Amino acid sequence: MLQTEKQYVQWQENDVTRNTRWLSESQHPAPTRIVRVDDKTTADEAYRFACEGTSMLWQGDFHNARQLLQALARRIERTEQRKLSKAAKSAKSTPDTAVIPNLFHQQRQAQAQRARVLSRLLLELDAGYISRLRRAPEFSAACTVAFGELDEPCLISFRDLQGALGAAQWREKGVPIASLDLSVFPHYGVFAPTRHEYVQLMLDAALPAVHDLAFDIGTGTGLLAIILAQRGVKQVIATDLNPRALACAGENFARLELPSVQLQQADLFPAEARLANLIVCNPPWLPAKPSSPLEYAVYDANSAMLRGFLQGASAHLAPQGDVWLILSDLAEHLQLRTREELLSWFAEAGLEVKYRLDTQPKHGRSQDNTDPLFAARSAEITSLWCLTPQSK
Numbered sequence: 001m002l003q004t005e006k007q008y009v010q011w012q013e014n015d016v017t018r019n020t021r022w023l024s025e026s027q028h029p030a031p032t033r034i035v036r037v038d039d040k041t042t043a044d045e046a047y048r049f050a051c052e053g054t055s056m057l058w059q060g061d062f063h064n065a066r067q068l069l070q071a072l073a074r075r076i077e078r079t080e081q082r083k084l085s086k087a088a089k090s091a092k093s094t095p096d097t098a099v100i101p102n103l104f105h106q107q108r109q110a111q112a113q114r115a116r117v118l119s120r121l122l123l124e125l126d127a128g129y130i131s132r133l134r135r136a137p138e139f140s141a142a143c144t145v146a147f148g149e150l151d152e153p154c155l156i157s158f159r160d161l162q163g164a165l166g167a168a169q170w171r172e173k174g175v176p177i178a179s180l181d182l183s184v185f186p187h188y189g190v191f192a193p194t195r196h197e198y199v200q201l202m203l204d205a206a207l208p209a210v211h212d213l214a215f216d217i218g219t220g221t222g223l224l225a226i227i228l229a230q231r232g233v234k235q236v237i238a239t240d241l242n243p244r245a246l247a248c249a250g251e252n253f254a255r256l257e258l259p260s261v262q263l264q265q266a267d268l269f270p271a272e273a274r275l276a277n278l279i280v281c282n283p284p285w286l287p288a289k290p291s292s293p294l295e296y297a298v299y300d301a302n303s304a305m306l307r308g309f310l311q312g313a314s315a316h317l318a319p320q321g322d323v324w325l326i327l328s329d330l331a332e333h334l335q336l337r338t339r340e341e342l343l344s345w346f347a348e349a350g351l352e353v354k355y356r357l358d359t360q361p362k363h364g365r366s367q368d369n370t371d372p373l374f375a376a377r378s379a380e381i382t383s384l385w386c387l388t389p390q391s392k
């Protein structure tokens with residue numbers, strides 16, 4: 001479990017003060033006001049409670065809680081859609097270059113507000129993640145693998161519970177990677193490679209002539225390390241900071257019987273005296289602050305991982321070695337980073353571009369012209385930058 005310190009929430013129930021463990025993987029603060037709600041509560045009443053910051057402890061039928069959450073989501077969407085389409089219209093009609101980054105920040109704020117409102121619907125669970133609600137399914141196995149053992153009762157948001165149930169399905173079904181004819185099995189809280197346009201880039205790039213040892217920095221499910229091992233790299237050392245990613249990648253390597261891939265928990269580079277012939281990294285693509293640990297794989301505050309990776313790469317690279325950086329230019333279209341900045345970071349790190357492979361993503365959001373960020377998303381290119389130490 002990533003949450004290190006236990007948190008407790010106190011509330012009044014029939015004049016009795018209750019004190020219960022608060023579980024929130026999305027790191028929402030413990031609720032300060034709690035009312036009991038049930039099957040008779042209307043969606044409008046619940047929406048009012050949630051918007052004014054009151055959390056609702058569900059006492060009704062389990063499936064009705066799910067429907068209530070959907071009804072809340074529809075209400076939030078209607079409000080947000082109105083705000084965002086207004087902002088998107090003004091973006092089209094004004095040449096002001098600050099409008100696009102504003103749209104991105106507005107969209108993130110809207111997502112955060114949506115998460116806050118939806119997380120106000122709570123469930124009380126007994127130790128072992130057991131629910132006493134009518135028609136509650138069995139979810140203790142899914143919660144235990146996602147959040148760890150639970151030896152006391154807790155309050156949890158219905159939304160976090162759904163997150164654990166969704167993750168359990170991904171973990172069981174896996175994400176098929178068609179071009180490799182295999183699936184990877186993501187764990188809860190680990191970056192799921194559902195957009196795998198970069199897999200083809202990893203297959204197309206020419207391996208360095210000598211490819212005895214490669215490092216995969218920020219391995220997630222282990223996908224890039226798997227590709228390198230399958231392409232014949234003799235030994236791959238894969239790192240990640242996130243213990244869930246390490247457990248997940250370890251399982252994927254074992255499932256595919258890849259003894260040539262080793263794992264290390266590390267901040268970027270492995271503790272390894274040997275230099276690598278190839279170092280690959282697919283850092284989070286957007287320079288923005290993650291709002292919870294669940295977003296560390298998507299947002300890279302101040303481009304810390306990207307810049308740290310570039311700065312450290314040469315010191316870990318063998319002569320004639322290559323660095324493969326997988327990066328989309330969405331941040332450039334959103335005006336969160338410029339191409340010049342990226343190129344200057346390469347130069348400052350003593351690296352130069354040997355070649356670049358590009359591909360255009362085809363995922364749903366890049367085709368959705370109702371998305372306020374459609375202009376940026378539809379222009380996005382994902383690249384594999386092959387970098388080498390600057391020639392003296």
Ligand SMILES: C[S@@+](CC[C@H](N)C(=O)[O-])C[C@H]1O[C@@H](n2cnc3c(N)ncnc32)[C@H](O)[C@@H]1O
Pocket residue numbers: 191192193217218219220221222223224239240241242245266267268269281282283284285296297298305
């Ligand atoms: C965008 S995901 C990519 C995962 C995987 N390589 C892939 O392509 O599917 C970025 C990964 O980097 C990891 N990460 C972030 N900062 C890191 C750091 N400083 N050191 C090592 N790993 C890091 C995250 O936990 C996450 O698994």
